[in-house]
Amino acid sequence: QQQVKQSPQSLIVQKGGISIINCAYENTAFDYFPWYQQFPGKGPALLIAIRPDVSEKKEGRFTISFNKSAKQFSLHIMDSQPGDSATYFCAATGTRGSNYKLTFGKGTLLTVNP
């Protein structure tokens, strides 16, 4: 049972364009939603995260939009650059207690063409 569904599987955008990746979750106990960026041969690195008490969070060119009623959240990368080419994972966890094990989506391979 896949608890976090991510789309699209792959995405190609031109330099300067907007990249949009979508995720949906099922478990209503989830209340922390991070996005990770992973380059080949490296471990995932936290990009940005959001809690359901806000509908949007922006850090530089990266924005998370969150729709609690629809149980959906998305990552927007503005002014996409070739250096943004990587695999992006959405994730979710519940923060009651101290076990913050993450449930990941399957990932989106982003290619930004120069």
Added chain:
Amino acid sequence: GAGVSQTPSNKVTEKGKYVELRCDPISGHTALYWYRQSLGQGPEFLIYFQGTGAADDSGLPNDRFFAVRPEGSVSTLKIQRTERGDSAVYLCASSPRTLQEQFFGPGTRLTVL
């Protein structure tokens, strides 16, 4: 400061052999997680340590997998009687007790021939 380190970076073994994968978390991080990432997939949770004890091992696929963290720092993931289906990248992450953010190591790529 130093991040999470994992050794070896690559491990090739034969079916049926025993392997150990090591994780050195960030100093002072009490929480430690192991994940497994198969090709083209997101990481999947294996086990969580808070200090020395395994607080949640619900993600271990079967009893061939075991992990320890005897002094609350370094952790070792142990796989007995390896199978070809165990081939994956094994990721370790650590975090301070009070934060949700997890810092991942580069992973160990395990290949079972």
